[in-house]
Amino acid sequence: MEISLLRSTTQLLVPSFSKPNRRFHAYKPLKLRCSVAGGPTVGSSKIEGGGTTVTADCVIVGGGISGLCIAQALVTKHPDAAPNLIVTEAKDRVGGNIITREENGFLWEEGPNSFQPSDPMLTMVVDSGLKDDLVLGDPNAPRFVLWNGKLRPVPSKLTDLPFFDLMSIGGKIRAGFGALGIRPSPPGREESVEEFVRRNLGDEVFERLIEPFCSGVYAGDPSKLSMKAAFGKVWKLEQNGGSIIGGTFKAIQERKKAPKAERDPRLPKPKGQTVGSFRKGLRMLPEAISARLGSKVKLSWKLSGITKLDSGGYNLTYETPDGVVSVQSKSVVMTVPSHVASSLLRPLSESAANALSKLYYPPVAAVSVSYPKESIRTECLIDGELKGFGQLHPRTQGVETLGTIYSSSLFPNRAPPGRVLLLNYIGGATNTGILSKSEGELVEAVDRDLRKMLIKPNSTDPLKLGVRVWPQAIPQFLVGHFDLLDTAKSSLTSSGYEGLFLGGNYVAGVALGRCVEGAYETSTEVNNFMSKYAYK
Template sequence: MKQAVIVGGGISGLATAWILREKAREQGIELGITLLEKESRLGGKIWSIKDDGYLCEWGPNGFLDSKPQTIDLCRDLKADSQLLRSNDNARKRFIFSGGILNRLPENGPSFLKSKLISWPGKMRLAMEPFIPKYNSDADETLAAFGRRRLGEEALNKLIAPMVSGIFAGDPETMSLKSCFPRIAELESEYGGLIKAMIRLAKKKKAEVAAGKAVASAAGPAGVLTSFKGGIQDLTDILAAELGMTVIRSGEEVVKITKGGTVPWRVVTARGELDADAVLLATPAYASADFLDGIDGDISEVLRQIPYATMTVACFGYDRDQINYDLNGFGYLAPKQ
């Protein structure tokens, strides 16, 4: 029987183990799977805590259902009935600028009325349809794209806070094609973002008039979705499905070697495992250490991937302590 070892018990490792097991069963392949996690708890950065009636997410607080893979996984796990979608107020986002909260504009009229962007900044944004499209196969940073198509002010007040909120990253170093491939496609296909918005709006209107479904296969596009008990429910369900015959938590991998009498040997603090395949579901810097003596070039590339530090602070308030409507998702603050 073939043996596969997965290193890392976060969402990537757990989902990989589960999908690998299901695919092997479908194809009638005998496959032994072992998942190794150095911590005693599973889930990695996904961590939901309930305290005195409050739910605190120490990591991600949900996922967007605009792509079907996560929804499909939930359905396959028979956990889709436990999904909890955010209400319409979650679409309202705010930017803290000029000492006040400014609602992020959602359309042309609200953009013109917004005090978030100055009139020179709005004029620069209005020039976007006349900016030539990017005609190079080379990738572009998010900052370079924003500066080129929308201007410096829009980059600093709109794009940079959004990127920070989604990725906790720096737009000056982040890839447009990797982070927002659809935006790169829209510019390439339509010549600009505003042109794309107009064309797509007309297309959607025509499809609605023709009675066609325009929502994505994953449900309403781009809706923030979690579980009734917190996003950790997903990793808990995966762990329960896999069971302790697959998962070995509290077991740290010390070294991985290649060749010899077996394709791979995984050395842990408790012993050794022979494997036909090893899958690394660990942070890039940890994977770099494992691959150091196996493939120095890949190891070096992995070491160069930057990671952003992040602090999460959870606050809980009684509803009667708040004397205004809770009618939005949250706010972001530009660096400048």
């Protein structure tokens, strides 16, 4: 789910909403069983029983953002690796968890809400023809954390910490000494996020910053999330430099010594720490990529089985609107959720399937509501307006909602004049009971929480735009996550399934930007494999 409030490096990935005024029901998890696309060079022929066989260089299973971006990366960065490329999607649309809705002057997201405009992400944007549709948030937009009944601004970087009232003087001193390395030594085992942060930066940093951040990014339990897997960049600072500050200085020195790569002149130059979207919402990205891939993308193709061919490569059997289709491919990339991949891969490798089946996805609900502008508490206004990215709520503060995105403040043309649009997330690993709540109960819970800190208590009822419940929302990078991934990958390789790759957010990371960065990494793996294949 990713509510990126403390830093602009993550986005919220949650499921899809029901239409307004419809009875609530829990949506089944997305099962991207696949879709095949064939360009003019993809061969096909009839087989006995009325089916069709198709040949390809690479089949990408799943038409969500990871699968589409892997295909785009192969086409743009490695055009000779897999010219006969196929993307398969079980649903009748592309985009996976990216769902943008527009109605009555409102435009809102029901999955990821934004992305960090890193260079890989911007490259994908430009290559998709969306440079002119890119919209960036205000880099100075404040983020807030609820503490003791008040929304308090969050420092955008560690050096700003002394100037904010979110923490006590003692807590700030403890964090400073810890960051310098005056703290207990690492325990010599994989630490949870809670263990790492309490040891390095103290209790206040954990309780008032990191715990709500974990709720916002992963909808997770920081006592179980792995620091190494979930926040690897910070974990590496201590590993490389002996402390967080030491690692930061070392990383700066290494960057100065490294040869500076020339930046693609086509890319926009974002100012400061900001987040991005598109003029008509995030859906523009998967739709643009799919349009460019054209006939390489097939919708409503459901993968029923995968086998290894004696001659090398793989045979994938699909149920399609036109009947059964068998695809014979030199390589396969599985970008479906881990629990779906587990079922599909079990006939090939029991150990790989078992490892993937252990990954956990908690439920999350995304609740979009609107209030009149005059409903916002006066003390929450800046220059008479609701400004900022949004707010996070620590579990200790007596509210159920994980956090709130100020959608109409973040990007233009998200709500009609005189209205504010708020995207709220509720549920997660520490509140799985949302699955038993009705749509009305979820809206009431959000409204009740907002009236405690943001909305005037006597305000009119909110306008409900949508409620979407994702029973399996976000993969949890728990302690041992990398071990499970390594087990799955090594089991496939040792069983002779080379050219079968795992991708998606449980591999690359839950942020939309990380899915895109992971797509480029996976495309390189496929290119390397296909290069070897060409010489066999």
